[in-house]
Amino acid sequence: MVYENNLAFAKAQDEKDPLKEYRNHFYIPVDKEGNELIYLCGNSLGCQPKSVAQYIEQELNDWADLGVEGHFKEETPWMSYHEELAKPMAHIVGAKPSEVVIMNTLTTNLHLMMVSFYNPTPSRHKIIIESDAFPSDKYAVESQIHQRGYDPETSLILWQPREGEELCRYEDLETLVKEHGDSVALLLIGNTNYYSGQCYPIKKITDLGHNNGSKVGFDLAHGVGNIMPDLHESGADFAVWCTYKYLNSGPGSLGGCFVHERHHTDKNIQRFTGWWGQNKDTRFNMRKGFDPIPTAEGWQLSNPPILSMAAVKASLDIFEEAGMSNIRAKSEKLTGYLEFLVNELNNEHIAIITPSDSSQRGCQLSIQVKNADKSLHKKLTEAGVISDWREPDVIRVAPAPLYNNFEDVYEMVERLKKIL
Template structure:
């Protein structure tokens, strides 16, 4: 690596995935495309997304209620289109995943199934500084069961003076909780630091003490490789609008290991959309769930908000998961390298240095004026994301970011830092 534009351009010329960039719409900064490093918050719009949304609109216009069963993409079966690509992205079996609802709705639904506290086993373990939705869900689930969250929740924090949670501390907290632990609920990739947790090891530790392991994968799906089925993960939820580029309010999804999802007696909240498809229109009085994770659906698929996700997943499958991960490692590593060339003393990268412990994100902690710096970047046409206290998150997404993007960010950031 070197810190020249020529090097960045040479990497782009050699990039097998460079043409995918043209499949996305970029926001404008004046008359030119902005530099976009905010895919960990909201992914860019795939150019095919509009056509897929219009397909639903046209079917509605042409067929009305008939659109549920006829046309190019009947709405009754629309969510089935996502099973194979989402299974590939998460390392699941197709019947273990289902697209439905939104992330926090799904988290509550699955906690209703998997968090059933007893007098002895009632605690939920989270990482301190988890995304607020996870925190709120765990707190209110405990309250719903008549428990005091201060007693029911275990939060594992970084050691004093550190920014990252040591995984040995997570494992020790699980061991110490032992028979009182009901559920481990961790964000697969921490939204603030970008730390990618070792879910295989954490899951094994949870199972060793008789607890269940569930994960919020909002910042992990489409970002880092996973093997949820082989890792024996019990359940997981995620949204589709970050790295998956599904659009604002895109449908969320769930993973439920087949030992639970293929058991029709396993507790869950029922709805018509999750009843057996072969008898659904018989309007039977008793709920019998559909096979697999689809048995947790409550309603008919929200086809109007699924077009963006379909368009993006097509691109993921065309690009190939191995190639995307390889580029992601190179692109994030290049960004980290260039940051070492910036004026020192103003910041530190808090995302782990180890490649396997991070995805397409570098969280940079600025010792002063981080929020003001992020606004200066925005004024220069560079879209990033700020989180208190002091962190700007940079997300070089391999589907649409280039090495030139990263170089131009470095150049602009260096110029701004020199003025401070």
């Protein structure tokens, strides 16, 4: 696509955007005077769908009118509410509905997955993660290693960029796997990286790990609703994610989990268990032994929080209508335009550390401000642009294709230019 650095071009692109009406499905945050802000922070918290209140109110009314019988009402009964989310969620992550479940929160699900897929032995006990993994992932991995009686100093291996570089190279991961060989139990990669915006090749990493005899999992917190991970075909053992970033389900909302179908009927797999993972036919026979549901649902612990699930459902219904392939296509154009405009600034203090290849990133661009502190980001916020800052020197900007447009991107860079 050939871009132009002017407002008329941005407006023309918005006018012919097939997804343009979806912006009206969301509340855009406003300033004290009620003017819409330029909200480019969906990588941290997505905007609220306008339908959320209606979805939650429906469940509140059913609770008031039906009490416990709401579990068995005719339309979206609470007993099976989570099942309504499986199909649209599967379309987003590229999985079978039986391989996904919405439950718990992100780090809880990560722990549950490591219980099942990190099975260290004296000869195979190491976990490889990227060096700049999201802190919660690193804390979870370190605690799992400690809990199994090993030491992160020797069992945690970091895949890191080369000196003077910001991005991880796949060939360096290959070298790590070869170097540590049969001692690697698990590759756990955060895709897409929260800091750099770099998207790692899921299929290649999965094959690399499996060919080494290792299990492979992904944290898709910054990827779900953003990239198209194609989890089933990738062959990954598991993946986890949150739903409050690009999936717009509200602050601290539920997480999601993928478990490849080849693991569903493995009776010997280790797992932490709870009654909502029990065979549905015998779930309410309280004296039966645990018989896991032979799908990803078998990893559930407790019955789900319906009010939070209603918010998830409101957003997933929008994604289902818009179509993930259409969302991704717009995202590539929109982020490409942002990259073009930032490069047009031709400012020696500004650099984009996110890969320029659209197949190696989602919609986030990480803009590095050389020799700067957080003051530039503060001024950008005061100018009505909502992005976020990550130490030591990066402003993260993420135009979300469902509610952001070309004019947002153009205006953001114009305001940045004035501040500079």
